[in-house]
Amino acid sequence: xxxxxxxxxxxxxxxxxxxxxxxxxxxxxxxxxxxxxxxxxxxxxxxxxxxxxxxxxxxxxxxxxxxxxxxxxxxxxxxxxxxxxxxxxxxxxxxxxxxxxxxxxxxxxxxxx
Amino acid sequence: xxxxxxxxxxxxxxxxxxxxxxxxxxxxxxxxxxxxxxxxxxxxxxxxxxxxxxxxxxxxxxxxxxxxxxxxxxxxxxxxxxxxxxxxxxxxxxxxxxxxxxxxxxxxxxxxxx
Numbered sequence: 001x002x003x004x005x006x007x008x009x010x011x012x013x014x015x016x017x018x019x020x021x022x023x024x025x026x027x028x029x030x031x032x033x034x035x036x037x038x039x040x041x042x043x044x045x046x047x048x049x050x051x052x053x054x055x056x057x058x059x060x061x062x063x064x065x066x067x068x069x070x071x072x073x074x075x076x077x078x079x080x081x082x083x084x085x086x087x088x089x090x091x092x093x094x095x096x097x098x099x100x101x102x103x104x105x106x107x108x109x110x111x112x113x
Numbered sequence: 114x115x116x117x118x119x120x121x122x123x124x125x126x127x128x129x130x131x132x133x134x135x136x137x138x139x140x141x142x143x144x145x146x147x148x149x150x151x152x153x154x155x156x157x158x159x160x161x162x163x164x165x166x167x168x169x170x171x172x173x174x175x176x177x178x179x180x181x182x183x184x185x186x187x188x189x190x191x192x193x194x195x196x197x198x199x200x201x202x203x204x205x206x207x208x209x210x211x212x213x214x215x216x217x218x219x220x221x222x223x224x225x226x227x
Contacts, residue, residue: 043203044218051213089155098169100146100158
């Protein structure tokens with residue numbers, strides 16, 4: 001059974017800092033890995049999708065990497081802004097649909113102005 | 114192109130009642146999946162529908178059931194509501210399923226069971 005762990009559970013940093021969020025998964029046989037952002041009480045916004053054959057994806061100030069063999073992914077946020085404050089969730093697709101996405105519990109990020 | 118929309122946004126039900134939640138998938142998407150997110154937790158997979166057939170199910174009892182319609186919209190039905198069913202219910206849509214498939218989520222329905 002796939003399990004996803006996110007470290008740290010919470011993070012508070014001053015505006016302008018670069019930061020790294022970590023995600024690990026137990027079964028390396030994945031189709032893809034997706035990073036999401038969730039604002040309080042809201043739905044999920046897709047940030048980046050990394051296919052199993054890819055090593056990284058970039059979108060603006062965000063960069064996500066994937067190391068399947070070690071079961072790890074990182075989300076790098078450059079020059080953080082107060083608007084980046086949210087919970088960031090990592091999810092893996094291990095079953096091509098049969099198992100849905102397996103999520104971590106998320107990292108609650110606060111960017112101090 | 115319209116995104117994923119869910120209704121209602123909030124709902125309060127009494128223990129033992131039944132509830133139906135609705136989801137309209139993003140235009141062109143044929144796959145819909147449902148998730149339950151308890152407070153402070155990551156979403157948990159309930160089930161997935163592909164072209165009107167259930168093709169995957171998580172560890173949820175049979176009182177959680179669903180439908181997908183020819184226009185690919187979907188319903189989640191929960192019978193005999195329990196207090197622990199209180200959660201944010203999320204719907205996601207995608208085009209097929211595979212290594213390049215990106216899931217898009219709606220804003221969720223907040224269900225409170227009292």
